[in-house]
Amino acid sequence: MNYLQQETKHALAAEFVLGTLHGSARARFRQLMVEHSELADTVNQWESYFNDMALHLNPIVPDDSVWEKIQARLDNAKIKSADDNVVSLPQKTNNFWKGLSVLATAAVVILAVLLVKPIQQPVEDSIQFTVVTDEQNTPLWLIEIFTQKIEAQATKNVLAKANNDYELWMVPKDGSAPISLGLLAQTGKTSLPKNAIFEQIDIAALAVSLEPVGGSPNGSPTEVLYIAELAIL
Amino acid sequence: MDHEQHLGLLKKVAVGDRAAFQKLYEATSAQLYAVSLKIMQNRDLAEDALQEAFIRIWHNAQEYTPAKGKVLTWMISIVRYRCFDALRFNKVRQGNGLEQEEVLTSDDFVELTEIEKKQLDFCMDELESKQKQAIHLAFFGGLTHQEVSAHINSPLGSSKSLIRRGMQSLRRCLGL
Numbered sequence: 001m002n003y004l005q006q007e008t009k010h011a012l013a014a015e016f017v018l019g020t021l022h023g024s025a026r027a028r029f030r031q032l033m034v035e036h037s038e039l040a041d042t043v044n045q046w047e048s049y050f051n052d053m054a055l056h057l058n059p060i061v062p063d064d065s066v067w068e069k070i071q072a073r074l075d076n077a078k079i080k081s082a083d084d085n086v087v088s089l090p091q092k093t094n095n096f097w098k099g100l101s102v103l104a105t106a107a108v109v110i111l112a113v114l115l116v117k118p119i120q121q122p123v124e125d126s127i128q129f130t131v132v133t134d135e136q137n138t139p140l141w142l143i144e145i146f147t148q149k150i151e152a153q154a155t156k157n158v159l160a161k162a163n164n165d166y167e168l169w170m171v172p173k174d175g176s177a178p179i180s181l182g183l184l185a186q187t188g189k190t191s192l193p194k195n196a197i198f199e200q201i202d203i204a205a206l207a208v209s210l211e212p213v214g215g216s217p218n219g220s221p222t223e224v225l226y227i228a229e230l231a232i233l
Numbered sequence: 234m235d236h237e238q239h240l241g242l243l244k245k246v247a248v249g250d251r252a253a254f255q256k257l258y259e260a261t262s263a264q265l266y267a268v269s270l271k272i273m274q275n276r277d278l279a280e281d282a283l284q285e286a287f288i289r290i291w292h293n294a295q296e297y298t299p300a301k302g303k304v305l306t307w308m309i310s311i312v313r314y315r316c317f318d319a320l321r322f323n324k325v326r327q328g329n330g331l332e333q334e335e336v337l338t339s340d341d342f343v344e345l346t347e348i349e350k351k352q353l354d355f356c357m358d359e360l361e362s363k364q365k366q367a368i369h370l371a372f373f374g375g376l377t378h379q380e381v382s383a384h385i386n387s388p389l390g391s392s393k394s395l396i397r398r399g400m401q402s403l404r405r406c407l408g409l
Contacts, residue, residue, distance in 0.1 A: 014400045017310075018371045019317050020378055041300060048302030049407060050372060051309040053357075057271055059263035066266075066280050067258055070287050074251070173296065202295075 013042040017050050027135045031224045034171055034178075034207065130228040132208055140226065141184060143168070143206060145194070150181060152190045160186050167211045168192070169221055173202040183215050184208065205229045234260040239304035247294035254291055261305060262287070265312045271373050272316040282319050286312040317375045356406035364399030367392060 015021040016029050033040045128145035134157070142153045152168065166186065169178035182192035206228050209221035216222055239260065245253030265286065270279040289311055301307045357365055363385060370376045370384055382392035 010404050011397060011400060014404070015396070018368065018396070018400075019313070019375050020371045020381070020396060022377055044301045047310045048306050049403075051302070051306040051313075052354075053369075053372060054268045054271075054309045054313070055264065055305070057264070057267040060267045060270060061263045062266040062280055062283055063276075066262070066284050066287075067255075069284050070258070070291075073284075073288055074291060 009039060009042050010046075013039065014046045016043055017046040027227075031207075031227050034205070034227060035221075035224055037175055128230045130206055130230045132206070132226045132228045134226065141208070143228070145198075145230070147194075149194050150192045152184050152192070154185055154187050154189070156187075158186050161210070163213060165211050165213055165215055166225075167209050167215050167221065169207040169209060169224075170195070170198060170201075171204045171207050171227070173204040177219075178207055178221055180216060180219070181206075183211075203230060236303045236305065243294050243297055243304050246291060247297075257290075258287060261308055264305065265308060268309055268312050269316055272313065272375050273319065278319060279316075282316045283312065285319075286315045289315065313375075320375045356403050359406055360399050360402055363387075364395050364402070367395045368399050368403075371396065 012021065012029055016026065021029055029039075033043065127147065130143050131139050132141040132143060133139050138157045139155050140158050141155065144151045144153075150168070158166070166184040168181040168184050170181055171178050179195060179197060181195055181198075182190070184190050207221060207224050208226045208228075209216070210223045210225050211217075212222070239257065242253045242257040242260070246257060262283065266279065266283050269282045269286070270276065273279040273282055286308070290308060293311075297304065297307050301310075357368075360368070366385060367381050370381050374380070374384075376384065378393050378396070379389055381396070382389045385392065385395075387395070
């Protein structure tokens with residue numbers, strides 16, 4: 001399917017905004033938006049039109065407790081950030097809404113890792129993590145970001161590909177091209193050196209692509225399979 | 234408060250100005266809560282979704298660009314997607330019963346004639362009533378194609394084509 005064909009682009013973007021594009025189709029469309037900025041532009045266009053409908057609702061003042069809870073959460077985040085002297089993280093890159101499913105998935109993966117491995121004293125705590133999942137939310141890799149390295153633990157759900165490699169990318173928030181972080185092992189743990197740029201730019205998400213053996217031949221992801229947002233610990 | 238004033242506050246929020254964030258909350262939360270309540274149809278869940286949306290707005294204010302429409306439009310998108318996520322996570326429709334008095338009705342809409350006539354209003358009015366109903370159900374209810382078809386008592390295929398044809402008509406009318 002040519003997603004950039006005018007008719008298809010608008011049909012998918014409109015259904016994405018409407019909410020009727022569901023499940024794997026929605027996840028796939030999110031990936032395509034990362035790859036093709038014109039799809040994101042089309043989504044913005046439809047959002048502008050449709051969200052005007054929401055302005056026809058009579059305003060309803062929420063309970064004061066909502067604002068109090070928001071303030072409390074921001075205050076807690078500030079305290080946590082001040083306590084964290086391992087690395088200074090820009091506060092504005094914090095991404096709080098990570099979704100219960102991702103946290104739950106992370107807990108399951110961490111438990112699974114702990115259960116099959118003798119517990120070791122951690123030398124250093126990770127500062128960010130994410131779980132790469134497929135469209136059905138099946139955990140594939142647990143990715144942990146440390147000050148100097150990135151570690152990826154593959155789960156048994158990773159589809160073994162003899163003639164391909166999986167490659168990890170960081171996707172800059174400013175819409176510039178994804179930057180390779182290295183190849184992911186299809187089983188076990190991978191330790192990758194942390195690219196210095198990692199700390200210097202705002203990262204929208206990590207992405208995993210399917211590549212020929214040895215990695216991307218041209219420095220760009222060949223086929224983006226999965227996208228995962230980072231959470232700060 | 235108009236778009237320029239929202240934008241002025243959002244710029245300050247992007248550099249961590251809590252006072253500006255409070256002003257933005259005070260200016261927009263009632264409109265956004267109405268959206269959240271319309272979708273969630275439960276006050277506690279609607280408040281949770283609103284809270285999550287504002288936390289996201291605080292942390293992602295710098296992501297806003299004029300290409301994303303007006304500031305309020307962008308904020309409504311954040312609220313709607315948070316609500317849809319919450320609906321999926323909580324499976325509200327399968328589980329929590331809704332208190333009758335908490336359910337909003339079409340009376341909560343201000344008559345369109347009282348509002349500045351916008352292009353979308355005109356184009357929505359041009360749609361067949363079933364198309365309009367299906368699009369409203371999906372937009373405000375977060376309903377899937379299956380749920381829309383159950384609601385309007387049509388087979389799944391016809392609900393899908395209703396929405397798709399409605400979208401095509403809208404697109405032509407909007408000149409997209």
